[in-house]
Amino acid sequence: MKRILIVFAMLMAARGAADEAGGSQLVVEKGCVACHGENGVAVAPSYPNLAGQWEQYLRLQLIAYRSGKRQNAVMAGFAANLTDEEIRALAAHYGD
């Protein structure tokens, strides 16, 4: 049983590494999918599409929302508690 668990853990780790350090899980955990969709194609016209955008641009926007340099009531809330590592993974997931 223990051996099976170890193999399972290794498989999950490999999967995470392949997906930009867990970005696809993070967008679900952090709620981004509700507006920006799983792959950055937004669910409604009031939300911007993130797919196809530069990774670097997305990362800088998230940092700006977090610091308050870019102001938006909705995104301020979602960016407020993101770590640098999470921002990197989210931008890598949605960006090109």
Ligand code: HEC
């Ligand atoms: C409730 C809906 C909603 C959720 C949930 C949400 N966003 Fe947003 N997001 C928006 C809206 C609306 C904007 C446009 C805000 C503005 O005008 O600055 C935006 C803008 C952005 C931008 C800037 C896009 C650009 O073109 O400049 C990024 C990057 C982004 N969101 C990432 C995320 C990430 C990552 C998450 C999850 C942590 C998330 N958003 C969660 C609604 C949402």
